[in-house]
Amino acid sequence: DYGNAERNSRDNGNGTMEAIYFGNIKVWGYGAGNGPWIMADLENGLFSGVNQRYNANDPSISHRFLTAIVKGGPNRWAIRGGNAQSGGVSTFYDGVRPNVAGYNPMKKEGAIILGIGGDNSVGARGTFYEGVMTSGYPSDATENAVQANITAAGYATGSTGTGLTPGTSVSLRATTACCTDRYLHHTGSTVDTAVVGSGSSATEKGNASWTVRTGLGSGSCVSFESKNVAGQYLRHQNYRLYLQANDGSSLFAQDATFCPEAGRNGQGASLRSLNFSDRYVRHYDNIGYIAANGGSNTFDSATAYSDDVSWLVSSPWAS
Template sequence: MALALGMAVGGFAGVVAVAAPAQAASQGPCDIYASGGTPCVAAHSTTRALYAAYDGNLYQVRRSSDSTTLNIGVLSAGGYANAAAQDSFCSGTTCVITEIYDQSGNGNNLTDAPAGGAASGPDALASATAAPTTLDGHEAYGVYIAAGDGYRDDSTTGIATGDNPESEYAVLDGTHYDNGCCFDYGNAETNNDDDGNGAMEAIYFGTEKAWGYGAGNGPWIMADMENGLYSGVNAGSNSADPTTTYRYTTAMIEGGANQWAILGGNAQSGSLSTDYSGARPNVSGYNPMHKQGAIILGIGGDNSKGSSGTFYEGVMTSGYASAATEASVQANIVAAGYGSGGSTSTSTGPLNAVGAGKCLDDPSSSTTSGTQTDISTCTGGTNQTWTHNSSNELTLTVSGTTFCLDASGKGTTAGTKVIIYSCNDQTNQQWTFNSNGTVTGVQSGLCLDVTGASTANGALVELWTCNGGSNQQWTLT
């Protein structure tokens, strides 16, 4: 499929047909929870409405060029996010997500997390364009949490406290994780500190093994109950908690009086599996629980912010949801169509430097990691054939070796060399294709740039502050 960036809608690579009007859902996840007697008390999503009747705002973005903000709503009641509004507002600049609105009506909105016992604050805000996705052909953006980013609400309404029951779910990117502490979504301390065992009940996703882990190498869905990531009744390993790497992953934690559960599944198909259901951990302090009712996203309860992940939607309920309710919620998530339609699929071809009329090039078909890329006359060779994949990497394969386009040394300053390097799943190897024809580094937010606006063969490619120049315009065809 040809990618003509100047014609793309928003930060999505591809020639995008105009999406059909979003149809109102007959039910959202929170309608299902309500009918099951366990209503949502917090509902967060940057991709869609979580109630059939919801027609309000999903989140707010702020652009760097003038620090103004814009609320992003839905295309219709019960529908998908109006990503085109964000694309227009953020065109030619960078945007961050400043607030994620609570759809439940309780006002439990998430904003930048304050300082806590583990780290200073306020925390950084997530890039608004780093996690493009589609739902049933409609473009949307997730919340791409890099280490240092974090959201919180310490003054909530309706969230479970003490040993009271609740259920939580989140739809996450199962390919974006690490072993830092702690990529969480859920219930935490209201004072941003570590208040001891049982003070939290949040979904954790990642490969941290200091407290607990599951089968295989991870990542795992676990429960952060404070001073412990638990995968079962015992501290340490629970072999029934599987490694989970679905591109779109449903993660659920349920918690009541001396009873809790982990459920997981593929957010694109199929049913849930129960990875654990039973008594609270057999470690002092977790029975009864001492939940405090704050809400966190991307961080630990004491503002530990050394982890990363991507969040699309999630809720917290009042009460322990039944198995039938959770199964219906999973079916609703699958029906939402994450990853279907739209233009985020893999595309391959030459990456054309518009201003020079040349192609992004691996000089002399080098197979040496660290080689700086340049532009050269387009030849159709493998050293000029790039694949933009669903992980937002730009890869090429030369003499049987695959490399990723890489910001050298994880640089985030203007002038950082853009090189080929062994693929390593890091954010300095992820690239966002924008509607204005630019390609920006997910980690840095800087533009892919032909040095000095040169049009000569061999002109080197680097990162530079986005400035609207033709030497920062690219098309993948």
């Protein structure tokens, strides 16, 4: 959440918040597709439109950088959003307050929150860059002008020079001191790391080679198709990396898309997950994951994290 919340960090009842929510939880409200969605946290409910739960006009969004807007006035509120790198903002809802008791009139209290619920609950992770809360109800024209300034700023992932150009083939070598002879590799559907060299079999060389594709879930990022198993891509499921066939779904497209950045240890490239933006492709005990820097999972260990998520982009072992 980011926005207007209770001053005492407690749930003070329906209508005591008006914050932007961005995510894919479906407990209270959701929109079309598999998410994530821009919604409004109005306390005791995430709303994607006038109705509780499902509202078809609130679309799933997969932009690497997102402009999200929630605005409200007397018995009126709106959800707007767009790609923070290009284009304008669209309106996903503009109308009366939700048809549930307690949300009209609103009882907003004016505190500002970031990354938590109004009752101080913590239920998600994400990356926030900048935001603003305004007094009053800004016009669409004002927000459109702000969006033009945002796109002009040129948000980018810092992938220049990583060598991950769609249409090329690469191998990805680990940079951790223990493992510099190991490459990101697949053994059947399992994604792991393996020692590969000039004496390796043609199969092993192919298993450690990838064709870079324009991101299935975002054109500003990339996907990795297996060099020797056409149509199968690197994707994550439950934070584990697998090689799987593209089933054409929105979820697969997001799970199989990674945004290159300069290597976090100063070497090569790091690959940020499109739909879990605090997680990067990591090798841990020679198995591939998307991992956060610290967390409850063993593969989220902060030890050697920057090294484990940095990969040298090299010529492919398989031509």
